[in-house]
Amino acid sequence: MIKPGAVKNRHIGAIFNMIEESGFRISAIKSVLMSKKEAEEFYKEHIGRPFFPELVDFMSSGPIVAAILVKENAVEDFRSLIGNTDPLQAKEGTIRKLFAESKSHNAIHGSDCDESANRECHFFFNEEDYLEKHP
Numbered sequence: 001m002i003k004p005g006a007v008k009n010r011h012i013g014a015i016f017n018m019i020e021e022s023g024f025r026i027s028a029i030k031s032v033l034m035s036k037k038e039a040e041e042f043y044k045e046h047i048g049r050p051f052f053p054e055l056v057d058f059m060s061s062g063p064i065v066a067a068i069l070v071k072e073n074a075v076e077d078f079r080s081l082i083g084n085t086d087p088l089q090a091k092e093g094t095i096r097k098l099f100a101e102s103k104s105h106n107a108i109h110g111s112d113c114d115e116s117a118n119r120e121c122h123f124f125f126n127e128e129d130y131l132e133k134h135p
């Protein structure tokens with residue numbers, strides 16, 4: 001998910017270019033303006049953490065771009081491509097190093113395991129949205 005800051009700063013194209021160049025296939029893509037309730041639901045595992053209110057406000061402050069990406073070893077490889085949650089800690093050349101403004105406004109989200117990926121795909125998409133069903 002490309003976060004509102006990176007959408008506002010016009011980094012959608014550059015970020016998807018890096019994603020495709022890194023061997024991911026984009027299987028579904030959609031722009032969504034989340035309500036606060038939807039942002040709370042998406043990030044419910046973080047309820048109670050000190051950064052949760054700011055996270056929800058930010059994630060509902062403007063449109064995000066959600067995508068389903070396909071690749072062998074996708075979760076781990078995508079986490080390497082996006083880099084550390086905090087752009088100050090992220091390696092050179094990672095998406096967050098290049099495009100994040102801060103730890104809370106960090107340009108992009110990637111699922112942390114296959115189970116979260118499955119939940120997060122279903123959060124934004126119906127299976128008929130997947131592009132391979134419409135070749």
Ligand code: CMP
Pocket residue numbers: 046051055085103104105106108109110
């Ligand atoms: P993300 O990968 O989207 O998952 C949860 C988000 O919470 C994370 O990226 C950060 O943007 C945010 N986050 C996590 N830890 C902190 C923190 N300590 N301070 C501020 N934001 C945080």
